[in-house]
Amino acid sequence: MNLRRFVVMGGAILAAFLFSVWLNAPDLDLDPIAPANLASATTEQVRAGEYLVRVGNCAGCHTAQGGPPFAGGRAIDTPFGAVYSSNLTPHDETGLGRWTDADFYRAMRHGRSKDDRWLSPVFPYTSYTNLTRADSDAIFAWLRALPPVDRAQPEATLRSPYELQLATRVWRALYFKPATDAAIAAMDRGQYLVEGLGHCGACHTPRDDRGGPIAASRYMGGEIAGLSWDALPLAGLGDDPHDPEGQELAALLKTGVHSRAAVAGPMAEVVFNSLQYLRDDDLAAIVSYLRRLPKAEPPAAPRVPRVSDDERAALRKRGATIYGEHCAECHGDDGEGQPRQYPALAGSRLVTAVSATNALRLTLDGGFPPSTDGNPYPYGMPPFSQALSRADIAAVLTYIRSEWGNDAPAVSVVEVERR
Ligand code: HEC
Ligand code: HEC
Numbered sequence: 001m002n003l004r005r006f007v008v009m010g011g012a013i014l015a016a017f018l019f020s021v022w023l024n025a026p027d028l029d030l031d032p033i034a035p036a037n038l039a040s041a042t043t044e045q046v047r048a049g050e051y052l053v054r055v056g057n058c059a060g061c062h063t064a065q066g067g068p069p070f071a072g073g074r075a076i077d078t079p080f081g082a083v084y085s086s087n088l089t090p091h092d093e094t095g096l097g098r099w100t101d102a103d104f105y106r107a108m109r110h111g112r113s114k115d116d117r118w119l120s121p122v123f124p125y126t127s128y129t130n131l132t133r134a135d136s137d138a139i140f141a142w143l144r145a146l147p148p149v150d151r152a153q154p155e156a157t158l159r160s161p162y163e164l165q166l167a168t169r170v171w172r173a174l175y176f177k178p179a180t181d182a183a184i185a186a187m188d189r190g191q192y193l194v195e196g197l198g199h200c201g202a203c204h205t206p207r208d209d210r211g212g213p214i215a216a217s218r219y220m221g222g223e224i225a226g227l228s229w230d231a232l233p234l235a236g237l238g239d240d241p242h243d244p245e246g247q248e249l250a251a252l253l254k255t256g257v258h259s260r261a262a263v264a265g266p267m268a269e270v271v272f273n274s275l276q277y278l279r280d281d282d283l284a285a286i287v288s289y290l291r292r293l294p295k296a297e298p299p300a301a302p303r304v305p306r307v308s309d310d311e312r313a314a315l316r317k318r319g320a321t322i323y324g325e326h327c328a329e330c331h332g333d334d335g336e337g338q339p340r341q342y343p344a345l346a347g348s349r350l351v352t353a354v355s356a357t358n359a360l361r362l363t364l365d366g367g368f369p370p371s372t373d374g375n376p377y378p379y380g381m382p383p384f385s386q387a388l389s390r391a392d393i394a395a396v397l398t399y400i401r402s403e404w405g406n407d408a409p410a411v412s413v414v415e416v417e418r419r
């Protein structure tokens, strides 16, 4: 072997070695972890854990449709393919049976599995990293008390190169920094719940095309990739003229409805699984924090086909007729709705969002706010995908987005047909 080849090969081997060290390295600020002490889990801890599991909505992802609770296997779609949730029951082979509370805390704080695997950020450890050790231990104590279920986590079906540990490692280097105890201690209760267990930013902070949160647009809403729904901006909720004290917002999170609005789609699930169980003090803390969120840069508006002025006028005219025939009986002649039954369309943040995605989803598929203690029998909205043509739907959406003082862009027939 000549010297040059030798040097090149040596360099390559060294680079590969350094690279593998980086790939497998522990996070730099991985704190030393206390040894497990499970026998000491108290009833109080287990009870606290139950509440925290609800607030974190672990069941929402870790229970497959019709599957045993917390045994995982639910597919979570991303633009890069599907990732399946894992089994959180204490089964020795397929669940957390052999985990210690320290392993569990490491997964929540650092996004690493017991076997050192870098976990996919679909598991929102970018938020759960803000959990205190005590809360992590309580959650673990509660999960340990579940009946063990034998159910292996299905392999993710990500397209290349996203299936590689390397891709996850790079993603983490770009977008994830584990929390520090000092940073957590500096948070008030509302911030702790919103930034941590509540993982509100997982949907409400828009993402770039690598699936990373866009820091400059924190909590400004945007399309939730893989869901065909937009999260609405949370920043700016404090300026709502209809809600000077935040009571309406509290009612919306707790019961799914308030006097002018209702939650829908994925947010209805969040309220159903999680937020309706909030204690009053935690609810008040969350509302107070949300109302203080600063406004940030709005995410880039989706590209939609342009609508000419003539076309818009024609859509509005036709839309007025359709609205009178199909919508006014519930939403009112002036879009005023019925308190707690039918949301107002006049002034609705959902209706006037730059993107018509949510209004379109609801009009095509219909929907129900969640059934909660505070609103056990919600009124539903019928689906119109059969009853109305695509052109009619474009017309009625254009109408509700530009009537009663609403001022949002028109919706073309092409945009409706694309769905
Ligand atoms: C948005 C969906 C989602 C939510 C909400 C969620 N998880 Fe997960 N979780 C996942 C996915 C997906 C994985 C698998 C990640 C992987 O395999 O890379 C996972 C993995 C985990 C793991 C690692 C398991 C292992 O074998 O390495 C733990 C521990 C965990 N989740 C606990 C929780 C807890 C506790 C909660 C509630 C506080 C929770 N998760 C909420 C989606 C979610
Ligand atoms: C799984 C994704 C998801 C998560 C997680 C999520 N949201 Fe939402 N949220 C949505 C979507 C989608 C909408 C728009 C539909 C609607 O208004 O109901 C929404 C709407 C809202 C609205 C109504 C805004 C308005 O202007 O009317 C509020 C308030 C809200 N979310 C608060 C929260 C809070 C607080 C959290 C965390 C505890 C949270 N969301 C977590 C998806 C999510």
Ligand code: HEC
Binding pocket: 261, 262, 263, 264, 265, 268, 322, 323, 326, 327, 328, 329, 330, 331, 341, 342, 343, 344, 345, 348, 349, 350, 351, 358, 359, 362, 363, 366, 367, 368, 369, 379, 380, 381, 382, 384, 396, 397, 400
């Ligand atoms: C039978 C009563 C009923 C009729 C008829 C009806 N809706 Fe609704 N609508 C509802 C209910 C209930 C909701 C709340 C659904 C939810 O939260 O999932 C709703 C929600 C909406 C929303 C979301 C508003 C917001 O701020 O959250 C839009 C947009 C909407 N409807 C448009 C329409 C249009 C357009 C028509 C006519 C083509 C129509 N609706 C007909 C009952 C109705």
